[in-house]
Amino acid sequence: MGRRKKIVQECETLMDEPEQIRNIAIAAHVDHGKTTLTDNLLAGAGMIADEGEATKLMMDTEEDEQERGITIDAANVSMTHEYEGENNLINLIDTPGHVDFGGDVTRAMRAVDGALVVVDAVEGAMPQTETVLRQALREGVKPALFINKVDRLINELQEGPEEMQRRLQDVIADVNELIRGMTEDEDYDWTVSVEDGTVAFGSALYKWGVSLPSMERTGISFGEVMELERNDERLELHEQTPLSDVVLDMVVEHFPDPLDAQPRRIPRIWRGDDTLDVAESMRQVDRDGDTVLMVTDIEMDPHAGEVAIGRVFSGSLEMGDEMYVSGTAGKSRLQSVGIYMGGEREELDRGVPAGNIAAVTGLGDAIAGSTVSDVEMTPFESIEHISEPVITKSVEATNMDDLPKLIETLQQVAKEDPTIQIEINEDTGEHLISGQGELHLEVITQRIQKNQGIPVNTGEPIVVFRESPQGESEEVEGISPNRHNRFYISIEQLGDDVVDTIAMGEATMDMPELERREALQEAGMDKETSQNVEHIHGNNVFVDDTKGIQHLNETMELVIEGLEEALDDGPLAAEPVQGSLIRLHDARLHEDTIHRGPAQVIPAVREAVHRALIDAEVMLLEPIQDVRIDVANEYMGDASGEIQGRRGRVDDMYQEGDLMVIEGIAPVEEMIGFSSDIRSATEGRASWNTENAGFRVMSDTLQRDQIMDIRERKGMKLELPESIDYF
Numbered sequence: 001m002g003r004r005k006k007i008v009q010e011c012e013t014l015m016d017e018p019e020q021i022r023n024i025a026i027a028a029h030v031d032h033g034k035t036t037l038t039d040n041l042l043a044g045a046g047m048i049a050d051e052g053e054a055t056k057l058m059m060d061t062e063e064d065e066q067e068r069g070i071t072i073d074a075a076n077v078s079m080t081h082e083y084e085g086e087n088n089l090i091n092l093i094d095t096p097g098h099v100d101f102g103g104d105v106t107r108a109m110r111a112v113d114g115a116l117v118v119v120d121a122v123e124g125a126m127p128q129t130e131t132v133l134r135q136a137l138r139e140g141v142k143p144a145l146f147i148n149k150v151d152r153l154i155n156e157l158q159e160g161p162e163e164m165q166r167r168l169q170d171v172i173a174d175v176n177e178l179i180r181g182m183t184e185d186e187d188y189d190w191t192v193s194v195e196d197g198t199v200a201f202g203s204a205l206y207k208w209g210v211s212l213p214s215m216e217r218t219g220i221s222f223g224e225v226m227e228l229e230r231n232d233e234r235l236e237l238h239e240q241t242p243l244s245d246v247v248l249d250m251v252v253e254h255f256p257d258p259l260d261a262q263p264r265r266i267p268r269i270w271r272g273d274d275t276l277d278v279a280e281s282m283r284q285v286d287r288d289g290d291t292v293l294m295v296t297d298i299e300m301d302p303h304a305g306e307v308a309i310g311r312v313f314s315g316s317l318e319m320g321d322e323m324y325v326s327g328t329a330g331k332s333r334l335q336s337v338g339i340y341m342g343g344e345r346e347e348l349d350r351g352v353p354a355g356n357i358a359a360v361t362g363l364g365d366a367i368a369g370s371t372v373s374d375v376e377m378t379p380f381e382s383i384e385h386i387s388e389p390v391i392t393k394s395v396e397a398t399n400m401d402d403l404p405k406l407i408e409t410l411q412q413v414a415k416e417d418p419t420i421q422i423e424i425n426e427d428t429g430e431h432l433i434s435g436q437g438e439l440h441l442e443v444i445t446q447r448i449q450k451n452q453g454i455p456v457n458t459g460e461p462i463v464v465f466r467e468s469p470q471g472e473s474e475e476v477e478g479i480s481p482n483r484h485n486r487f488y489i490s491i492e493q494l495g496d497d498v499v500d501t502i503a504m505g506e507a508t509m510d511m512p513e514l515e516r517r518e519a520l521q522e523a524g525m526d527k528e529t530s531q532n533v534e535h536i537h538g539n540n541v542f543v544d545d546t547k548g549i550q551h552l553n554e555t556m557e558l559v560i561e562g563l564e565e566a567l568d569d570g571p572l573a574a575e576p577v578q579g580s581l582i583r584l585h586d587a588r589l590h591e592d593t594i595h596r597g598p599a600q601v602i603p604a605v606r607e608a609v610h611r612a613l614i615d616a617e618v619m620l621l622e623p624i625q626d627v628r629i630d631v632a633n634e635y636m637g638d639a640s641g642e643i644q645g646r647r648g649r650v651d652d653m654y655q656e657g658d659l660m661v662i663e664g665i666a667p668v669e670e671m672i673g674f675s676s677d678i679r680s681a682t683e684g685r686a687s688w689n690t691e692n693a694g695f696r697v698m699s700d701t702l703q704r705d706q707i708m709d710i711r712e713r714k715g716m717k718l719e720l721p722e723s724i725d726y727f
Helices: 003-014 034-044 063-068 099-111 127-138 150-155 161-183 212-218 222-230 234-240 243-254 258-269 277-283 400-416 438-452 496-503 513-522 527-531 552-568 598-615 633-644 674-681 700-713
Strands: 021-028 075-083 086-094 114-120 142-148 199-203 208-210 292-301 305-314 322-325 331-333 336-341 344-347 357-361 371-373 391-397 421-424 431-435 456-458 466-469 476-479 486-493 533-537 540-544 580-588 618-632 649-656 659-667 686-697
Touching (some): 003 075, 003 336, 021 034, 021 127, 021 243, 021 258, 034 075, 034 086, 034 114, 034 243, 075 243, 099 127, 099 305, 114 127, 114 243, 127 142, 142 243, 150 199, 150 222, 208 212, 212 243, 222 234, 258 277, 277 305, 292 400, 400 421, 438 456, 466 486, 486 598, 496 513, 513 527, 513 533, 527 533, 533 552, 540 552, 552 598, 618 633, 633 674, 674 686
Parallel strands (some): 021 086, 021 114, 075 336, 142 199
Antiparallel strands (some): 075 086, 199 208, 292 371, 305 357, 322 331, 322 371, 336 344, 391 431, 391 456, 533 540, 649 659
């Protein structure tokens, strides 16, 4: 029997033992060594040959991932590991580190209970380290820490034991500071420490690792590790203290099994009635209960079609099962059930029970984030992605004959990656793709051409702007075309904390009213306003302050429709509106339903909202990015000049090792083409990282020109409404 087949059989046996299952994700800043570490673990589990340096990148299965040397898609693998005489099943997800693919990290965290955070010993905790930790902790996923590239400290930086100890302690302290800041309201302490075995050190490239428990077990001291590494005796070091054993022991010992994790996680990610049988069966990881699967990823298999990957929280997935998919009508039949072994999917002849990560086919209606169950139930909380699309590109099929295939492919892309937004104009053949950054869109368009064989032309990247009120409006009247209906609306700025609470999914219209009120009040909204919240759209809040108005109840749906239309296309440049608190103070409605239909109510509300926004001095917001550049001293001036020359601001400069670190912010629009410019300015001697940092008000002097550019691009009239007199 082949080794692979044997591992699949072992995995099948262990699926029925939830206390021997660990569901984990490996997450880190880009280039800190996640995928190389995963190769080590696969070799340790006997799934790939253990030879030479660990640079196979087995989990980067796509050609473009191998070419670019970065992980683009989260990849799943199931393996086994023996610890203290007992075999364990480890379902692992290797996640991307690049900020543009952060959506994959967020979705992976919903499927797992533990996150192994990898940090480069030389670079330390970086911006994306903070982001992946936040993504894990928001989902109730327990962290542990692996400090990688310790070989560089020993050989390149030639650090002595004391300096090295201090540097490693600093990394642990930085990570713990982040964990503390994100879990201060929780009743558990998830900080990591060397003493309790939740920190390991090593070199993923040279395949050795140590932790306090492993040093006690092998009798190898840190001094001996340094000596062997310095003397280039890495093979011996790997044989004496293999990294895979150290890390997998830590995973089994310190990460929760599903029986431990699910009672804590279910109330956090599911807001249904906790007295129902399905709630109890999810908390108990009951394989005989109702079947519930949370889909966290959709992949295309050239032979089997769409594959839905996700966590089984209850029951057991069996081939042929009829399942409901949240948000769609009818049932879907499971055509196959299996698990992933790196790039290969292994179909199983048996069911996959609660507590495991499964891959199924037959759920054509499912998207990443769907709840799949054999009984109709409240879906899981939607997966909130930390950043939103900031760059758009137009995509057109080179040959008009390819248009239907392109539309189908774009719809598939949106299904697989919810952080991508697709706008399809079937009349003009032009389609807009919005994503997290230049690389995100480049990868998507490249895959459309290569994988689907559709030649496409892409436009220049366009930055996504927002519109937001900067003050408070008077009460504004909106009159319907037949003049029989009137709405009295005012708009004011929404507090930043309330905007963040909504953006993080901590206050939604789906949650119980009392919970929503409490979340909004905690973020600073006054009690009366929070009690009157009628609707939340994007991160705008609509409040009904009216009292006993006849016919308003049956008209409210149309009022909300008009409101959404107005907020999706702001009055300045038809860009989405954010951060506004809209109050409906009064309404005069015609007695007769026919005179207060959609054609009357929607334009009246839309007009009132736009006029109130203008009265509240609505301004254009532009997306900005945090920028960090690590550069040799002599290029410091050139590197900081690259930020300042892009309407950016340098906030901090400090020495770290032999490099200068420059931190600042810059507008996304000005950062297009930054990669090639910073390379030539520093002769390739800089490494950098950018991370989306939300939106800020654009400088007054640039507002009018930018608005005119957008209006011209969208084919709008170039005259602004007369009431916009503050530019």
